Amino acid sequence: MCPTLLSFLSLGLCVSLRTWAAVGKYEKLSLSAWPSPVVPLGQTVTLQCHSRSPLKRFTLFKTDGKRHLPELQGHYFNNFTLGPVTREHAGSYTCSEADWSALSDPLQIVVTGVSTKPAISAHPGPLVQVGQNVTLRCHSLVWFDKFILHQENSTELFQRCGQMLTGGYAAADFIIGPMTLASVGTYRCYGSLRHFPYEWSAPSDPVDIIITGLSRKPSLSAQGGPVVRLGENVTLVCSSESDFDQFHLLREGEDLGRLLTGGRGPHGALQAEFPLGPGTPAHSGVYRCYGSFTRSPYSWSDSSDPLFLSVTGSTTSTCPSTMDPHTTEEARLPQGHSSQLHLLLRLSIAFIYTSIFLAVLVCHWLPIK
Incomplete structure (x- = not known):
């Protein structure tokens, strides 16, 4: 019996479905975070499991063993919203299809703001000639094991171990350069502790690194x-x-x-x-x-x-430049001091006159030998 067109179409559809199912079963998924995998304490982040079949149900796992997320398994298709985040949300995540598939590569979610911010400074300064280097120093009185430097609008993170400085500061130096247009921008740094690698401090105040020398001087x-x-x-x-x-x-x-x-x-x-x-x-x-x-x-x-x-120049003096010849020292004194001076002068004059008068009387009455 000759096969009909309908039987050919049915056979092709069956083979396609089996092939698609096999591909889906072993498809490698990927996991991303929006707006960023670095999340300030108390805010939210959306994790998206990427697949060729976005309408399937997916499961999200927290793989560091510190927290299980049953409420997020398979209820929101491929989108999972975490938050407001706490320290418990920090860790490593993977996703898979709800039925079964290979796990995605892990995605680290970092929660910031769990400790006070470090400081950042640029040496020798934030203005850097083209081709030169600048050193960004992150430092804190908190003993952080590690400092992380982040350039705004970039996904790249630089990490350095903290070192103890004189005065009890923990610090790490990051050398940026030779300076190009790709190196400029706003930088911040964070601190973290060895036992809590996904929990970072609040970000430092920003420092703007500027390249100079690309056009003629004014x-x-x-x-x-x-x-x-x-x-x-x-x-x-x-x-x-x-x-x-x-x-x-x-x-x-x-x-x-x-x-x-x-x-x-x-x-x-x-x-x-x-x-x-x-x-x-x-x-x-x-x-x-x-x-x-x-x-x-x-x-x-x-x-x-x-x-x-x-x-x-100097400030204008309120003292007269010349003195009136009739101006006396007592005229330049406060009123209370002037009255005291008058009294002392009168008493002194009276004492002198009395002494002279007594001396004359004594001389007059003493017998002359």
């Missing part, structure tokens, strides 16, 4: 000159022939802020004016400025030549 000048008298208004002007849309002013390495381009100078150069207010001794120092573009906030020009600003 020029910096002071309106009226670099020598300013005390109390006079101080305005510094940063200008450039390049089409920068913002300028940055620094004094002795301290960032004094940025300004958008304020127009063009007399020779057509773009410029920005930095008013510093009435001059005081604190304004004296070395200033530099940089140009940059808003589309590249971590890439600045080369530094301007240094400007040495000096504020001279």
